[in-house]
Amino acid sequence: xxxxxxxxxxxxxxxxxxxxxxxxxxxxxxxxxxxxxxxxxxxxxxxxxxxxxxxxxxxxxxxxxxxxxxxxxxxxxxxxxxxxxxxxxx
Numbered sequence: 864x865x866x867x868x869x870x871x872x873x874x875x876x877x878x879x880x881x882x883x884x885x886x887x888x889x890x891x892x893x894x895x896x897x898x899x900x901x902x903x904x905x906x907x908x909x910x911x912x913x914x915x916x917x918x919x920x921x922x923x924x925x926x927x928x929x930x931x932x933x934x935x936x937x938x939x940x941x942x943x944x945x946x947x948x949x950x951x952x953x
Contacts, residue, residue, distance in 0.1 A: 865914040865925075869932035870905045873917060876931055877938055893921055895942060898952035922950055 865873075874881070874891035882890040887908065893901040901921035906912045918928040923944055930936040945951040 864911070865917055865928060865932065866911040867905055867907065867914060869929070870903065870914040870917060872932045873921070873928060874905065876934075877921070877941055895945065896952045900945060900950060900952065922948055
């Protein structure tokens with residue numbers, strides 16, 4: 864399960880811009896070469912809220928998202944994943 868802490872880590876490692884949606888949520892916007900390639904909400908609340916929707920919203924598998932959060936994949940690796948899926952902006 865991806866937690867809010869994992870979500871924050873993924874956002875930081877992918878260089879996300881943040882947009883405040885409300886007191887309970889903020890939005891991480893992932894851009895590559897200035898173009899948005901994904902976005903996801905980060906819930907703020909008590910406990911470890913599940914953030915299992917993130918992989919789909921940033922176009923990676925669950926394992927890849929966990930690897931980004933756990934410092935086993937980095938921005939360059941993420942860009943390669945996007946290229947393989949033909950989602951890398953030109």
